Amino acid sequence: MSTAPISSRKRLDLLNPIVDRLETAFSTDFADWKLKGHTSREQYFARAYSETIDVTHSIGEEELERNKPDRYLQDAFDALFRRAVTLLRLADKYVGMTAEKAKERTEGLRGAHKMLLDDWVRLSRRSNIRGSNGTNGIGSHLASMAIGLIDHEPPIREVWLEDGSDLKSDPDFDIAYEEFLALDDRIPRNRQGQIELYARMSWIQLNHALRALHIPEHLAEPDDGFFNSNIRPTYVDYPCDSAEFLNGRGEHPGVLGLKEMLGGPLTAAESESVKRWRKKRPTTTNILMNIKRHRSDPTSSKNDMARYKSYNRLNAAADLEDVLVEGTYLVSNKTSKRENNQDLMHPTYPNRPEILATYEPAFCALVNEHFKTKFGLPDINHSLPKTSSSRRDWLTNAESEIRFARTLIRQKMAGINSAPVAKEVRIAAYRLKLARALFMYGLFSGGNPPASTSIIKTALRDRLSDWVLHEEAWNASDDNLLSRSGLKKETYNAVRESVKKREINIQNWSKWQDADTDDDVDVGVEMPLMMTKDEIDTAESLLMDVLHPRLPDRGDYLLDKRSERRRREWFGKMAVAKLTGEPIPEWTHKKVVDPFAAGGPPGFEKLPRNTVWERLLYMWVLTFWRLYQLGHLEW
Numbered sequence: 001m002s003t004a005p006i007s008s009r010k011r012l013d014l015l016n017p018i019v020d021r022l023e024t025a026f027s028t029d030f031a032d033w034k035l036k037g038h039t040s041r042e043q044y045f046a047r048a049y050s051e052t053i054d055v056t057h058s059i060g061e062e063e064l065e066r067n068k069p070d071r072y073l074q075d076a077f078d079a080l081f082r083r084a085v086t087l088l089r090l091a092d093k094y095v096g097m098t099a100e101k102a103k104e105r106t107e108g109l110r111g112a113h114k115m116l117l118d119d120w121v122r123l124s125r126r127s128n129i130r131g132s133n134g135t136n137g138i139g140s141h142l143a144s145m146a147i148g149l150i151d152h153e154p155p156i157r158e159v160w161l162e163d164g165s166d167l168k169s170d171p172d173f174d175i176a177y178e179e180f181l182a183l184d185d186r187i188p189r190n191r192q193g194q195i196e197l198y199a200r201m202s203w204i205q206l207n208h209a210l211r212a213l214h215i216p217e218h219l220a221e222p223d224d225g226f227f228n229s230n231i232r233p234t235y236v237d238y239p240c241d242s243a244e245f246l247n248g249r250g251e252h253p254g255v256l257g258l259k260e261m262l263g264g265p266l267t268a269a270e271s272e273s274v275k276r277w278r279k280k281r282p283t284t285t286n287i288l289m290n291i292k293r294h295r296s297d298p299t300s301s302k303n304d305m306a307r308y309k310s311y312n313r314l315n316a317a318a319d320l321e322d323v324l325v326e327g328t329y330l331v332s333n334k335t336s337k338r339e340n341n342q343d344l345m346h347p348t349y350p351n352r353p354e355i356l357a358t359y360e361p362a363f364c365a366l367v368n369e370h371f372k373t374k375f376g377l378p379d380i381n382h383s384l385p386k387t388s389s390s391r392r393d394w395l396t397n398a399e400s401e402i403r404f405a406r407t408l409i410r411q412k413m414a415g416i417n418s419a420p421v422a423k424e425v426r427i428a429a430y431r432l433k434l435a436r437a438l439f440m441y442g443l444f445s446g447g448n449p450p451a452s453t454s455i456i457k458t459a460l461r462d463r464l465s466d467w468v469l470h471e472e473a474w475n476a477s478d479d480n481l482l483s484r485s486g487l488k489k490e491t492y493n494a495v496r497e498s499v500k501k502r503e504i505n506i507q508n509w510s511k512w513q514d515a516d517t518d519d520d521v522d523v524g525v526e527m528p529l530m531m532t533k534d535e536i537d538t539a540e541s542l543l544m545d546v547l548h549p550r551l552p553d554r555g556d557y558l559l560d561k562r563s564e565r566r567r568r569e570w571f572g573k574m575a576v577a578k579l580t581g582e583p584i585p586e587w588t589h590k591k592v593v594d595p596f597a598a599g600g601p602p603g604f605e606k607l608p609r610n611t612v613w614e615r616l617l618y619m620w621v622l623t624f625w626r627l628y629q630l631g632h633l634e635w
Helices: 008-027 041-065 071-095 099-124 138-151 171-181 192-212 243-247 255-261 268-278 287-296 298-308 313-326 353-374 388-413 419-443 453-482 489-512 533-547 557-580 612-632
Strands: none
Touching: 008 041, 008 071, 041 071, 041 099, 071 138, 099 138, 171 192, 171 612, 192 533, 192 612, 243 255, 243 268, 255 268, 255 612, 313 353, 313 419, 353 388, 353 419, 388 419, 388 453, 419 453, 453 489, 533 612
């Protein structure tokens, strides 16, 4: 049976005594809190604040339901609303108390902080914050109250149990967690709009979980440079059972760093482990210096032989990144080496910027031919081999390019007698380095079964052999340059120094080619996504649009607004082409492929989910992984 609607007169009669009682409570500074059955003065205040908001909502409902307003009743409700807004102003003063009173009441307000914040959010969602006459006082109250609540925000450490073993539980968190798990069933991922919605809803549920646990939601906002491979968290792409996932790596924060950021205490062993892994690689500012020292120090060969046994997917990615930087494909400023490539093993000697500037068109042409056209990169997850058979095809193609480059170098290097021939040798050396990097890049891909240890061992030896040939090719070209007359002294000295440093590399690497690399070959680290500056800018724009959409939800039709825009643009070009007799333009946009098909970073299924902290970590890792996969989409 439906309930009969309450009359305006009845509603007024019910609300008046409530406002009278609230005014008394505020005027007496909630002195009778014990008599009213509250646990503290501040808890009584929080309850009174909630009731005041209820009153404003009830008056708002009256305004919506009133058809033919009675002039007397309208004036009475307006007066009642002004009294309620006055109470909200008194609430501002209560939370914005003087420093002396704050010392007395800060603990009490911290205990009521969550309830106050929830009510503040509830009031902020009111449809008529400003009112029909331009302002009704609620907007200014929300601003003042927000500042007061920030001032009394409890320390984040208080969301953890006293012994720091777990987060304090909350029923609202359990709801957010279950809704997070249900996203796969609720949201299909057949179109780009659905994929974006899935990522956004993951982030929203994570925020709900943080709010329930009283953890500031702004901590879940991805940092600037989220798509930068040099600073992103390790829990985005490292295997969940790896030391990097837990401890971080260099400037990349890990799970323990996340726990510390969320107020969780670390044990002495955990703190020491994090510090040790932060020092695992040279810092950004010192990496180039260390690389140069390492190149010129023959005594480092023994340590490098040991390191070479651990060559893995990250090192293969670093090789490819290094050769692309040398061709200025990944950077806008023309630097000869990326200074913070922490995984680069046995780097070739950095070539002079003025030489690279001259060779940039030729290098970029090779990149477009090999890197983009033949191997379909940098769209890594869609182009890398997914099976052992596709890996075999990849390696066969790369091996063919390697043999061609080797032959070209050996044919030209013996007869360098002019600048044009020297240039051809240098370009061939770059072709060899690019092809070898692509070979190593594909070697650690392709799923199960991974490449055998014997194949990897042979590839590591061949890599050093190709690196030696690369250095010999550049030295042969530089020797031709040194033989010319009229060379400036500073140029002569710089070229001569390069030749000497390459000779050291050649001597060391020739010895290392026979190193035993059977053991400790890591094939389990997920390949990091390498993106151009334009792709990073696009991914960041897409991320911001997903997390903070500027358009209201218009239903399922416009969930694919980007796909719709691209479709319309193409049909427009096709119509123009038909009218002008031009060829029909090709459809160049990528087919939308679910970037979340893997489910999460490697090994995410094994993450424990018993405690509150473990369940929150599970939500956090998967959410940030999903946000990072947006880099695969097209704007």
